[in-house]
Structure formats: C-alpha cells, structure tokens
C-alpha cells in the first residue's frame with residue numbers, strides 16, 4: 001500500500017471495499033444530493049458515514065438500530081455517524097461486519113463536514129496500514145454551489161483544496177445561477193482531472209457519481225480515457241495561462257505529460273520515489289497510466305494523494321480508445337512550471353541541458369530518510 005510497484009507484471013485486480021468521499025463547502029448541497037440519491041438501489045449494500053443523523057434527514061427511512069449507533073435504513077443502507085477518528089469508525093464497521101453484527105456492505109460513502117480538508121480523510125483510507133487491506137479509495141466527489149461557489153473559492157483555501165483534489169465536481173443550484181460558465185472555467189483551471197456534472201441532471205445516479213472506475217477502467221467505461229484526454233490535452237495546447245486567471249488559485253497548478261516510449265519499471269519507481277520525497281507535501285493529486293517496458297500492452301494505473309500512493313493496478317489491456325502512451329497528470333501547490341516533465345525526463349530519457357541528471361538526483365542529500373532510492 002505504500003506504493004511499491006509490483007515485481008510481477010501480472011494482472012492485478014483492485015482489492016478492498018471501495019470508499020467514496022463526498023465533500024463540499026458549508027451549505028453547498030451535500031445533504032440535498034445524498035437525500036436524492038440514497039433511494040438508489042446502489043445504496044442498498046452501502047455503508048454511509050455521516051457527521052450527524054439529523055444532517056441527512058433520513059428519519060423517514062429509519063428502520064432499526066443494530067445497536068451502538070449503526071442503523072439500517074429501509075432500503076438496506078447502513079448508516080452511522082463518525083465517532084472520534086474516522087479510521088476508528090471504518091475499522092469498527094469492518095469488525096462488525098466480519099463478526100456478523102451488521103449485514104455485509106460492499107461500498108462505503110463518507111460525507112465530510114463542509115470545512116474539512118479532504119486530503120487527511122483520503123489519506124486515512126489509503127495511508128492506514130491495516131485499513132488499507134480492507135478498503136480502497138474509490139474517489140472524491142465535491143459539491144460546488146453555483147450561486148456562492150466563486151465567492152467561496154475566493155474566500156476559503158479549504159474550498160479550493162476540495163476542488164483541486166476531487167475526481168468529480170458536482171455543480172448544485174445551477175438553476176438559480178444563470179450561466180455558470182465562469183464557475184465551470186474556474187473549476188477546470190483548478191482541477192483539469194475532474195469530471196464536472198450538474199446536481200440537477202437526472203443522469204447523475206449514485207453509481208455514476210460514486211463509482212469512478214478509477215482502478216478498473218476496463219470494466220468501467222473509462223474514467224482513465226476521460227481524465228487523460230480532453231482537458232489535459234487542452235491544458236497542453238494552451239499552456240497554463242488559465243491557471244493565472246485568479247490570483248487565489250495562482251499557487252495550485254496542474255502539470256501533465258505524455259510519453260510514448262515504454263518505461264523501465266525501475267526508472268518509474270525511482271521517479272515516483274523522488275517525486276514523493278521531494279514534493280510530497282505539495283503534491284495534492286496525481287493520476288497516471290504508464291506504458292511499462294516489461295509488457296507495454298498492459299499499462300499500470302497510478303493514483304496518489306499527496307505523498308501516499310494507492311497500490312498500483314496493472315490492467316490486462318489498454319482501455320479502448322485510449323492512446324497507448326504514458327500519461328501523468330499532477331496537481332500540486334507551488335510547483336515550478338514544467339517540474340514534472342523535467343524530473344520525469346531525468347529518469348526515462350537522456351539527461352539534457354538544463355535537466356537534472358539521474359545520479360545527481362538520487363544522490364540528493366535532501367531526499368527524505370527511509371525513502372528508498374533503489375539505485
């Protein structure tokens with residue numbers, strides 16, 4: 001779970017119960033959205049973790065309490081509140097399921113409070129040694145209010161982070177806001193990885209919202225092709241000018257790269273180690289699909305939140321319609337322009353003028369102790 005690359009190029013299916021996180025600033029419309037979706041059959045084998053029962057207004061759905069604060073809704077969804085640390089709640093749910101005290105669930109949705117920084121929540125899922133065996137991070141959904149969204153993004157760093165690290169952005173209250181173009185443009189600039197949907201769109205079902213297919217792009221219809229294509233290409237061709245549109249967003253930047261030649265697994269491992277040790281705290285989100293030299297027909301999918309990387313998944317084949325080349329998109333704070341391409345180039349390409357060379361980088365005395373450099 002700490003991001004070791006698999007030694008064997010075997011197909012590796014994702015494991016663990018998928019955990020989706022729903023966030024959004026105060027009053028953005030998280031509860032309204034959950035209320036609409038909770039009747040979906042998708043929720044019947046889910047466990048929903050919320051902050052307070054009152055928040056979700058599910059009273060009409062309550063049937064029975066299985067004791068100690070886990071309740072079962074009439075459609076089967078299990079519901080509980082966070083008590084103490086989130087990791088304890090997740091561990092407790094798993095324990096109860098395994099000991100037969102609550103009915104089995106096959107997915108988890110966590111609604112965070114409006115002011116929460118979602119990164120520690122995500123890290124508590126993928127960074128926890130024991131929980132990481134039982135759960136995997138499926139994705140982060142952030143609700144943004146079309147009426148107040150721009151002002152909220154201006155005023156609150158937490159709101160910008162919620163947008164910057166999301167897999168999916170849901171625009172609520174669009175019917176009250178006229179053209180939401182300025183908001184959408186701002187969201188795209190803050191996070192070119194995310195797909196943007198409208199809360200009022202009837203096509204937005206629980207399954208479509210929460211199952212990102214992040215780790216299984218062959219079975220799902222193509223999260224990878226989407227996040228690696230349209231808007232990151234746009235980003236390429238147009239440089240980064242729209243990152244400077246708003247001074248508040250100036251230090252959150254995305255950087256992406258495309259690389260055609262297959263990459264040696266070792267070179268990739270070194271690149272990732274160095275990226276995380278040198279840039280971990282500022283790295284908000286990374287997604288990538290990598291063409292490895294051991295078997296270029298089976299790409300590796302990478303996901304990271306800050307310095308924590310989910311276990312990489314080796315796909316059996318390239319997603320249909322996706323170009324068969326390595327693509328990495330990184331969203332980071334205070335990242336020098338072109339940093340990723342420079343660093344990547346040092347590991348996979350010939351070192352060039354103005355590009356740090358591999359030996360110099362791996363000898364860097366500033367590399368965090370304990371981070372293997374695998375020379």
Ligand SMILES: Nc1nc2c(ncn2[C@@H]2O[C@H](COP(=O)(O)OP(=O)(O)OP(=O)(O)O)[C@@H](O)[C@H]2O)c(=O)[nH]1
Nearest residue numbers: 025026027028029030031032033114172173174199
């Ligand atoms: N018109 C309209 N109103 C909405 C929409 N979504 C939410 N609202 C309203 O916005 C207000 C806040 O919505 P909530 O769903 O409670 O927001 P929340 O994000 O759960 O709020 P907190 O729990 O306080 O963080 C409520 O009055 C909702 O009725 C929407 O899509 N359209």
